[in-house]
Amino acid sequence: MTREIVFTQRVEFGDCDPARIVWFPNFFRWLDAASRHFFVSCGVPSWSETERDTGLIGTPLVDTHARFIKTATYGDTLQIRTRIAEWRGKSFVMAYRVLRGDDLLMECEEVRIFAARREDGSIYALPVPADIRRLCE
Amino acid sequence: MTREIVFTQRVEFGDCDPARIVWFPNFFRWLDAASRHFFVSCGVPSWSETERDTGLIGTPLVDTHARFIKTATYGDTLQIRTRIAEWRGKSFVMAYRVLRGDDLLMECEEVRIFAARREDGSIYALPVPADIRRLCE
Amino acid sequence: MTREIVFTQRVEFGDCDPARIVWFPNFFRWLDAASRHFFVSCGVPSWSETERDTGLIGTPLVDTHARFIKTATYGDTLQIRTRIAEWRGKSFVMAYRVLRGDDLLMECEEVRIFAARREDGSIYALPVPADIRRLCE
């Protein structure tokens, strides 16, 4: 059984486009927030703390695949159900289901890494930190 | 040979996150702009004109799959190469390559529809309009 | 005594810039949401309902003046205290105080109008609707 965390997101007027529905890049903003809240809910410290202690600056994306099923508009309240679907050596798969009540609006799977920064500013993948994995399972 | 349109995008300070790299939802903002510019470059009227004339309100996403290969930061200038990779009956596939000079930063394929709106505000897919397809090929 | 409504806003990683503090345009996104929630809390219908019934499409800004006092970062939770400081013939003044606990982070006063749309797509100010004013006082 994998742990699932629910994140609640309101949809605002400014999140919607001239077609009066959520402009899709906003869904990715919300998934990114849900991802961070997943780690916070599991007891993982903030990325500014982990950067200071271990060099870990966050969990950037390397791949994302999303399906948009129904639209949303302002006034809606969304539930984003987030879990880690798979752990790999240097990456992990986050899976999301975005619901409005019983309606599934969107699904997404992402591959993310635990990243550190090189001297020249570029980033690279750390092996999945064992302590973080333990907190999240 | 499919037509390819190049869209140029600057990266700004506010597009970057505390890890000092582009926050990934901004890439989707830029792809959406590149998609619209593709149609504009091909001579397709604005969606507010098409809405008035034929009910077509735009080209919402139904599926997107992106791979993030290298990071970008503010001061960078990106070239977004956009083409329609496939026409289907009621949808089409847009393909993007985001480059900084010769470096490929990101690739994405999207399935989009030509949408109209029902009385109740929900949207549905129109058959691909023949005149728009002709302009874009 | 004017009515004051409190709106709660989380600060997310992606709301922050490379200086690791909230990128200031995001404060305006949140004030705009707080403004709409003020009206919703007072019982005013959604702008899509009012557009259908009376032509009122929303409350666009004509003037805003903000002071930034302290910074915020991700993990913070903000309280936005919103009230209508003044009613005028064709506009009104919304006043906001953004707090984190007891710390005042930002203050803002805006002049907004109740807008309708002309045939050509431009907008104009309606006289302040008496029923909306009554709900908000």
Add this chain to the structure above:
Amino acid sequence: MTREIVFTQRVEFGDCDPARIVWFPNFFRWLDAASRHFFVSCGVPSWSETERDTGLIGTPLVDTHARFIKTATYGDTLQIRTRIAEWRGKSFVMAYRVLRGDDLLMECEEVRIFAARREDGSIYALPVPADIRRLCE
């Protein structure tokens, strides 16, 4: 005579709200980009370079006052005319005029500081750096 720099900004579909006009927080995104481009055009290094060399992390806002005169929508191209209207001991005033052709859409004056970061993450105002002022005059 103060130096004035012109910054060009396209308006995209996703910058517009359900009222089909630019959602106002986007104007502040563009002013912030125009502000940085002003410094870049004057030969000031990027904030990541100045942070490494002198601790200067950027020019956060302390006050902004904007007037919205006409609306814009997607397809528009805006010219943002930026200048430094006043130098003070520990701050400066940036003034903007946003035009579409000859139409003035928006005006804004901002007070900004040159900021450095304390150990605890909070920021403070540096005296205006003489070399930067010389480049910008």
